[in-house]
Amino acid sequence: LSTSGPTNSPSILSVSTEAPTAASPGTSAPQTPGEKLPNPGDYFEVPGRDCDQGDLPSAKRSNMTVRTCEDECSQLQECVGFSFKLIKTDCYLKGTANCGTLRKRNGFTYYAQFPAYLEMDGDCTNPDINVLSSNLLAIPEDATLVECAGYCAAESQCAGFSYGSMASPTCIARSASCSVTNNDGAGGYTFYQK
Numbered sequence: 001l002s003t004s005g006p007t008n009s010p011s012i013l014s015v016s017t018e019a020p021t022a023a024s025p026g027t028s029a030p031q032t033p034g035e036k037l038p039n040p041g042d043y044f045e046v047p048g049r050d051c052d053q054g055d056l057p058s059a060k061r062s063n064m065t066v067r068t069c070e071d072e073c074s075q076l077q078e079c080v081g082f083s084f085k086l087i088k089t090d091c092y093l094k095g096t097a098n099c100g101t102l103r104k105r106n107g108f109t110y111y112a113q114f115p116a117y118l119e120m121d122g123d124c125t126n127p128d129i130n131v132l133s134s135n136l137l138a139i140p141e142d143a144t145l146v147e148c149a150g151y152c153a154a155e156s157q158c159a160g161f162s163y164g165s166m167a168s169p170t171c172i173a174r175s176a177s178c179s180v181t182n183n184d185g186a187g188g189y190t191f192y193q194k
Contacts, residue, residue, distance in 0.1 A: 035145045037192070040116040043070060043081070044150030050083045050108035054156070056095040064091040070111065081112040081154070102154060112154035117192040123162050124178040124191035129155065143171040152194060164189040 038044075056079060061069060066084055069091035073079040076093065083092040087107050102110055139151045145163055148171035152158040155173060162172040166188050177193045 037117055037149050038114045038146055040114055042114045043111040044153050046110045046154050048104055049102040049110045050105035051094050051110050052103055054094045056093045059093040061091040064089050084109050114153050115194050120191040123189040124174055126174045126176040126178055129157050129173045129175040139171050141169040160191055160193040162189040162191050
């Protein structure tokens, strides 16, 4: 995980979209002491993916840099992220309408803007979106809290996620939110509503 950009502007957090590797038996997810959710408005980078729907009107911008595209998206309340085509330096601003599934697409990177997550007291046990469709982003079993929040921000079908630092898997993206959480037997998970 890396962060780039000046500290007074939104940060871009990036992770690999390579297939996750399984943790050794008996090991738990890596812990980051005091790990907190990213600031709303920061971006999560998903290399090799493109959100091929949800374009804002006049969404395409040409001859851009990632930073200028980020600045333009950050200035529009309805912008939730952008797809960037490196070869032509084209930027496609994405709105709150359904982005569709992030498709594998060479030469593109999708940048999802982190929402303000609401941390619930306990877990929400609505369906895990990874079992609903094989086209969704695969969340590594040992995802950190920041990575889990990023994957949920990037996936339009994600309504929130359950995170448990000592559980396996650590991150479960949920297809629906819930107003009442399960504190009984939550297995160490906390639900973060999008």
